[in-house]
Amino acid sequence: MLKVQEELAVLGGPPAVTAGSVSGWPRITTADKEAVMGVLERGVLWGAAAPEGAALQDEWKDYVGAKHCLVTNSGTAALHMAVAAAGVQPGDEVITTPMSWSSTATSILHHNAIPAFADIDPTTYTLDPEEVEKKITPRTRAILPVHLYGLPADMDGIMAVAAKHGLNVIEDCCQAHAATYKGRAVGAIGHVGAYSFNGNKNLPGGEGGALVTDDDEAWDMAARVQQFGERRRSDGEREYNVYGMGWMYRATEMSNAFVRSQFTRLAETTAHIQANAAYLHEHLAGIPGLRLPHVPTDRTHVYFRFVAEFAPEEVGLDVEPAAASEQVREALRAEGVGLGRAEFLLPRMTLFQEKQGYGRGCPWECRYGGDITYRPEDYPHAAKAVDRVIPLMGLTPPNNETLMAAYVRAIKKVFGQLERVVT
Ligand SMILES: Cc1ncc(COP(=O)(O)O)c(C=O)c1O
Numbered sequence: 001m002l003k004v005q006e007e008l009a010v011l012g013g014p015p016a017v018t019a020g021s022v023s024g025w026p027r028i029t030t031a032d033k034e035a036v037m038g039v040l041e042r043g044v045l046w047g048a049a050a051p052e053g054a055a056l057q058d059e060w061k062d063y064v065g066a067k068h069c070l071v072t073n074s075g076t077a078a079l080h081m082a083v084a085a086a087g088v089q090p091g092d093e094v095i096t097t098p099m100s101w102s103s104t105a106t107s108i109l110h111h112n113a114i115p116a117f118a119d120i121d122p123t124t125y126t127l128d129p130e131e132v133e134k135k136i137t138p139r140t141r142a143i144l145p146v147h148l149y150g151l152p153a154d155m156d157g158i159m160a161v162a163a164k165h166g167l168n169v170i171e172d173c174c175q176a177h178a179a180t181y182k183g184r185a186v187g188a189i190g191h192v193g194a195y196s197f198n199g200n201k202n203l204p205g206g207e208g209g210a211l212v213t214d215d216d217e218a219w220d221m222a223a224r225v226q227q228f229g230e231r232r233r234s235d236g237e238r239e240y241n242v243y244g245m246g247w248m249y250r251a252t253e254m255s256n257a258f259v260r261s262q263f264t265r266l267a268e269t270t271a272h273i274q275a276n277a278a279y280l281h282e283h284l285a286g287i288p289g290l291r292l293p294h295v296p297t298d299r300t301h302v303y304f305r306f307v308a309e310f311a312p313e314e315v316g317l318d319v320e321p322a323a324a325s326e327q328v329r330e331a332l333r334a335e336g337v338g339l340g341r342a343e344f345l346l347p348r349m350t351l352f353q354e355k356q357g358y359g360r361g362c363p364w365e366c367r368y369g370g371d372i373t374y375r376p377e378d379y380p381h382a383a384k385a386v387d388r389v390i391p392l393m394g395l396t397p398p399n400n401e402t403l404m405a406a407y408v409r410a411i412k413k414v415f416g417q418l419e420r421v422v423t
Helices: 031-042 051-064 075-085 104-108 129-134 155-165 214-224 253-263 265-282 321-334 349-352 379-386 399-417
Strands: 068-072 093-096 114-117 141-145 168-172 193-196 207-211 308-311 390-394
Touching: 031 068, 031 253, 031 390, 051 068, 051 253, 068 075, 068 214, 075 104, 075 168, 075 193, 075 207, 075 214, 093 104, 104 114, 104 349, 129 155, 141 155, 155 168, 155 379, 207 214, 253 265, 265 399, 308 321, 308 379, 321 379, 321 390, 379 390
Parallel strands: 093 114, 093 141, 141 168, 168 193
Antiparallel strands: 068 207, 193 207, 308 390
């Protein structure tokens, strides 16, 4: 039973979470500083074979259980390389989720290929394999699931659809470091995987990323895209011949060293976040109108965000859910709760509405025989989710049960007075 507590902060009452009590991320330790200083002292700042990058590649591929790894200067770069490495050609369609960060889909356009969206499973917010299968056309070349908020997608379902139709699978693991599906790290389940080491991720590096794959040819193509279109020679020498289009996606040594230092604490970081998530699950269960994250038993959730959902109809509120959810988020923010962005419904974005990527309608007007349309209403589960989610942040160390308890108080305060919040 929820009892009405103090006045809501949004209406002038005292906030439930004391100002300044949410510690930011990443937490930078003396060891992290020494790792970066070590690079400056060594004086080797760049290069495909530079020591921090080479070591990070070895460590990350072993951790994920893949044969190859290439570290990059962003997750977007790794995704672009992954799309090329998966054998996608200009004009091919790649099926992905409509609910993600923009570059999940723009990485497909970077290779002059065409994103096709399939709706999500509303209980996990990840790509629904049955919806994927409905979107397959003769032009489909690959499937790109996202392990959104740190929860692995239904990889068995997706791999089965891919095998049935001869498609490759590209995993967007940018939010899912250390997440496992049936005991396996994400990234090495599909054909090729992409990670981000952007500073807000559970494994942060300022900016950075990594591609992983078991496939030698995929690695060769990814390496070409990563570095000017050049092929990587086994003796480490450069040929300076360009075999195809390439960019410059190498990471700097300072970032690589920082990621390596943070990586020594990834298990600890993940366990800490999961303990905070367990606390929230326990103490927020049963609040009318609040849906908590659903974690199928065959996978682990690493809670890049702890994403709850507002369900006004459950509490008999006859309101427009998107506007009402924004009022709830505003009330929680006023209470001092750390909230992240909701992720986006990509088909709503101007790029997909106007289909102008490079100008002159390309890539949709360039070597593409199809006539795809992006109607937000075709993805009802994703549209519903993005409008209603409440993405809690601040589960990262050193924030602990004291903060989680304050979050719980804030949420109970707001959900105990919903009729005053949602107007
Ligand atoms: C799901 C997803 N994909 C891709 C990216 C892109 O990663 P980066 O910012 O490192 O380019 C992000 C980062 O926010 C992401 O969350």
